[in-house]
Amino acid sequence: MDTNQPVGTVEASGSKKVIIGIIVVLVVAIGGYFYFLNRVSQSVSAEPIKIGAILPLTGDLATYGEGIKNAANLAIENSGMKDKIQIIFENDGTCTPANDISAAQKLINLDKVNGIVGPICSSAVLAVAQTTEQNKLTIISPVATSKSVTSAGDYIFRVIASDVDKSVAVAKYAYNKGYKKAALFFDAGQDAMVQQKADTKETFIGLGGTISVDQSFKTGDRDFRTQFTKIKQSDADVIFIGGVPKEAAFAIKQARELGIKLPFIATETSVGTQDMIDNAGSAADGLVFPFGATPDNKEFNDFIASYKAKYGQEPPAYAAEGYDATMLLIKAIAQSDRTPENIQKQLFEIGNNYYGASGLITFDKNGDVQKPMVIKMIKNGQFVNAD
The missing domain is CATH 3.40.50.2300 (Response regulator)
Incomplete structure (x- = not known):
């Protein structure tokens, strides 16, 4: 043993070993951590x-x-x-x-x-x-x-997109075409139709129009004569309709059979489908509706x-x-x-x-x-x- 070796040199050598040990531990820990993350990632990605x-x-x-x-x-x-x-x-x-x-x-x-x-x-x-x-x-x-x-x-x-823009657009279309007295005919069992009705009504009245009569139906209905009799007896000059294609088609066809010649304007985009034409036939001619741009x-x-x-x-x-x-x-x-x-x-x-x-x-x-x-x-x- 060299008794002449400076004390500071021994302490420095020991500190260096400690630092190296810490670095090794950190490297192993970090490597293990990333290995674990990789295994977890592989496990997650392997899941169906x-x-x-x-x-x-x-x-x-x-x-x-x-x-x-x-x-x-x-x-x-x-x-x-x-x-x-x-x-x-x-x-x-x-x-x-x-x-x-x-x-x-x-x-x-x-x-x-x-x-x-x-x-x-x-x-x-x-x-x-x-x-x-x-x-x-x-x-x-x-x-x-x-x-x-x-x-x-x-x-x-x-x-x-939400209904709001569609309902506002068709209400403005109707008013700008000269229609001022509207009949409302909406499916009361579908939340979307209830909202469409409210937005259409609010916009149409806000423009200066009035609501002559307000009628409703439910999905699955096929007889609309009572509602259309009331609409026919009103002074409405346009009918806003909100419903899925099959009900809307049967309703429009029945209205024409009852002699109602008022224009129909739909608030629901789904009426613009082949189902409408197949079920309503020529009665669907003239139906106006909003539709997403292609x-x-x-x-x-x-x-x-x-x-x-x-x-x-x-x-x-x-x-x-x-x-x-x-x-x-x-x-x-x-x-x-x-x-x-x-x-x-x-x-x-x-x-x-x-x-x-x-x-x-x-x-x-x-x-x-x-x-x-x-x-x-x-x-x-x-x-x-x-x-």
Whole structure:
């Protein structure tokens, strides 16, 4: 032992060893941490993506439900993750709230889904909101348009615009065409129609118009003679109608059979479908309605082509929205850590200037979107721009 070695040198050597030891421990700890994160990430990415879909697959709205179901399956095929995705379809009949709640509870508690596409009716979305919000489960509705959906919850999104702009637009159209006394004829059982009626009425009166008579019906009704008798006896010069295509078609046809020649102006975009023409026939001629402007982007054209190639027909109304809702949900889940909060966060990030089959999608803080709209009409059995 060198007794002449300075004490400071021994202390410095010992300190250096301690520092090196600490560095080694830190390197090992950090390496282990990132290894753990990588394993967790691999584990999460290896988990299947489970999506639920609540749709009307029977009844008067089955045309839309089947179209959205087809589009959802197409989105899965085109996602590049087909083998990792499981989708579970639940039939809610004709957007029956009790059925929707049961379907949501099953998908959450039994199937353990990561998110839900649908429901399509506003009343159904509002019915399941309490259940999905309590579980922080993200849902994306392809069709729900009521403004009530805006404030229904933090985990509720939609890829279609709210009714407000449509109702205001058709009210202004009617007033500017010279109609000043309106009859209201709306489905009282659908929240979206109730809101459309209120917004149309408020706008029309605000412009200087008046409401001559206010009548209602329910989904599934086929006899409207009592309501139309009252409308016929009024001094109305235009009829605002809000209802799903089948009921609206039967109503318009019955009105014409009763000799009512007043123009019909619909507040609901869904009346602009083949169902209306098939069920109302020539009675549908002259019907005016709001409609989402047709997108002019690659994603829209690719969707049309792939849908026709797979199913041998043109996609029905709202199929493009169903495709986008499914694809957005898949992407959000795939890029998340599978926690509800992170799925929601990813959806907000992905749904920012997202070009989809239904056009440009940007979610606002409420999960709503804005989309351009036009006023159309049925003329000689064809859909054309309104005069």
